[in-house]
Structures are given as C-alpha cells and as structure tokens.
Amino acid sequence: MKPRHVHRSEDCRAISEILQRVGDKWTVLVVGMLSNGPMRFSELRHAVGGISQKMLTTTLRGLERDGFVTRTVFPTIPPRVDYELTELGHQLQEPVNALADWARQNTLHINAARSRYDAASKQEG
Amino acid sequence: MKPRHVHRSEDCRAISEILQRVGDKWTVLVVGMLSNGPMRFSELRHAVGGISQKMLTTTLRGLERDGFVTRTVFPTIPPRVDYELTELGHQLQEPVNALADWARQNTLHINAARSRYDAASKQEG
DNA sequence: CTGAATCCACGCAGATACTG
DNA sequence: CAGTATCTGCGTGGATTCAG
Secondary structure, eight states, rough: OOOOOOHHHHHHHHHHHHHHOOOOHHHHHHHHHHSSSEEEHHHHHHHHOSSSSSHHHHHHHHHHHHHHHEEEOOSSSSSSEEEEEEEHHHHHHHHHHHHHHHHHHHHHHHHEEEEEEHHHHHHHH | OOOOOOOOOOHHHHHHHHHHHOOOSSHHHHHHTTTSSSSSSSHHHHOOOSSOOOHHHHHHHHHTTTEEEEEEOOOSOOOEEEEOOOOOHHHHHHHHHHHHHHHHHHHHHHHHHHHHHHHHHHOOO
16 A cells, blocks of 8 residues: 655644634534525524524634635615625635545444444443 | 535535544644554654644544554553554545645635734724 | 624643553 | 543633623
8 A cells, every 4th residue: 555645744734724724613514505605694594503693703704804705794774794705715615525525425434433443442441 | 606516404514523523633643644654652743743642642542433543552561552544544635635735725815814804803993 | 683792611632640 | 652640721612691
C-alpha cells in the first residue's frame, strides 16, 4: 500500500482549521438548506429543525463574517431578513458533499467497527 | 445560478455527524501524520507538536474505535505501541484532502471577508 | 418577525501527578 | 515508554426573557 499523499505540518493545520470551522453543530445544516436558494430567518429555523434561535443567529453571523452568506434586511413591519449563499458558499458545498458521500458510503463500516470495539472493551473492562 | 445539488434533511445530518467527528482539534492532524506509515506513540506526539499526551491518547482511542487506525502493542520493556491507518482510515483522507485543497485556495478570500465584516462592525459600534 | 442579553449545564481540552 | 487519574478552566450550545 503506497501513500496517497504527502503531508506537511502547515497544510494539516489549515485542514484542521477549516474542518473545525464547518464542523460545529449547525453550520453544514444551515448551508445545506440555503443551497436551494435564499430563505428568511423563520423559514430557515423551521427547515433545519431543532435549532434554537440563538444558535441560528450565531451560525448565520459566522457564515456572514466569512463571506459564505449574505444578509438582506427588508425594513418592513414586521421585519423580514433573507439569507442567501454567496458564490463562495456554494463552492464550499462541493468538497463538503464529497465528504458527505464518503460518510454515507461508510456509515455501516464505522458503526460496525464501533460495535466491535465496544464489545471488546466491555469484555476486558 | 442553478443549484448544484439537492439536499435532504437526513443527508445533511449525516454530513454534520462526520464533520463533527473529524472536526475536533487533533484528529486530522494525527491522521495526516499516520498517512505516511505506522508510527509509535511518542513519535506521533513529537510529530504533531503541541498535543498533550492525554489528548493524543483520547484521539487515538476514538480513531481506533471507529476503525480508522489499528493499535499494536509490543510487550517489551520499555513498552512500544504502534499506530497505523487502516484502509478505511486511508480512504477517509481522500475527501478530507479535497476539503483541504479548497481551504488552501480560499483562505485569502475568507480572511478578506472577515476583515471587511469586522471593519464594518466596528464602524457601526 | 428577528433578533439581543442573560443565565446555566455540559463536554472538550490542558496541566499535573502517578503507574506498569 | 505509554499510558491512567484527577482537577480545573473555558467554549459551545440550550432555555428563557426582553426589545425594536
């Protein structure tokens, strides 16, 4: 088995950084929802499901700060705010989807490995 | 701009799960180091750099549990333990590297967006 | 409707000391 | 050398309340 890649320390740090960025609890879910087009706050909240208003706000602010989404305020009463993926946000989805495909294909393997490990641990423990 | 993908809720949950799995502080760094071949504990600790012995142990246990690495104990004195990526562990690197490439190519964009956002925020107060 | 502000529980992660 | 055990600080995320 030959190595697929050469890895340098700095590169791995960069990987770790971006993975931690998108690896929080809600980011990819929100981005996934927005990938089909702009949505307003409450609509997004309902679509994601299970997310608190605070975390949705926090997540959206972070995405906006990094240039992944745009925030558009309509000064009506009641107020309305639309969120939309930027081009950068859309591009992010490509590698994320690759990881998603891999995850789907290997969920069974991983779960099996976990069961084996846990069973072995219990036996020893 | 047409949608690149169709996203369903269940899929996004799976993505979120795997991203959180590899999105912790040390996992990708350890996996990156191991991608060039098996390494022993202390060697790995030094190669990663900055990781505590506790976190390295924890990270390796998690990777072993999920079937990404194997742990081999040599009952010598002093003891020696080798860690090696499994085939599953190697396969994981492919989509992770895709994300890494994307990260490298877009770090400047992201940092620029952040600077803009922070400057605008400060201005508003 | 879309937030901001506050309080709080929990788990991650580091530091330190000890063991086989 | 390769861990385990314990204590502790801190960030994340949830619930609740208040505001424009």
